[in-house]
Amino acid sequence: MRGGNHEFTLKSYKKLFESLYPQLCVFAYKYLNDLEISKDFVQEVFVKVWEDKITFQNENHATGFFYKAVKNKCLNYLKSKKYKATERYELANLEAYEAEEFYMSEAVVIETTAVINKAISKLPEKAAQVIRLSIEDYTNNQIADELSISINTVKDHKKVAYRKLRDFLSFLTIK
Structure with missing residues (x-):
């Protein structure tokens, strides 16, 4: 500098x-x-x-x-x-x-x-996969099928992902 x-x-x-x-x-x-x-x-x-x-x-x-x-x-x-x-x-x-x-x-x-x-x-791998599919307009059922996991697991991954993304992206929000 x-x-x-x-x-x-x-x-x-x-x-x-x-x-x-x-x-x-x-x-x-x-x-x-x-x-x-x-x-x-x-x-x-x-x-x-x-x-x-x-x-x-x-x-x-x-x-x-x-x-x-x-x-x-x-x-x-x-x-x-x-x-x-x-x-x-x-x-x-x-x-x-x-x-x-x-x-x-x-x-x-x-x-x-x-x-x-x-x-x-930066998300855990499964949570990242869930979010990417979600962005591509997959429903929770389709994500569960695609990743061979239960719907509740999909919902849990989404919760974790959204919470972390909110933290990662907090600087984008207008204060």
């Missing part, structure tokens, strides 16, 4: 990359509809930030910065002559993509999903 700004070591930057990379690829894909280009763009943004030695006030500031940088890279690509020449270019789409609402809603959904998945992965 220097002057209130966070300067990354290679190790901490690698950790940030590993935690943000999957979400940012999904985010870029929402714009580009091409996974390979999405991955390339996200990697390029990470390389540029590292090379330019950009510092951040904190991790949230860094996360926001990466989302905006990836968004800008995607929009610039969609506006480029190369893209217009090769793809069916839709101006209406581009206007929708440039809207702040699109950016915010996609970024929030992706980040929230990542946080929830991380929280679920």
Whole structure:
């Protein structure tokens, strides 16, 4: 830490990359509809930030910065002559993509999903399985069948899981 700004070591930057990379690829894909280009763009943004030695006030500031940088890279690509020449270019789409609402809603959904998945992965294995099936709209009966456990056990796992998830995710609630 220097002057209130966070300067990354290679190790901490690698950790940030590993935690943000999957979400940012999904985010870029929402714009580009091409996974390979999405991955390339996200990697390029990470390389540029590292090379330019950009510092951040904190991790949230860094996360926001990466989302905006990836968004800008995607929009610039969609506006480029190369893209217009090769793809069916839709101006209406581009206007929708440039809207702040699109950016915010996609970024929030992706980040929230990542946080929830991380929280679920901290649950005991059976409880995590029950919650994942529950999220996929399985009924308690179907979950019991799928995991070969009783309905009461399903309900117990849910109780434990929800209590733990509430603790894990308490920072998301507005105080």
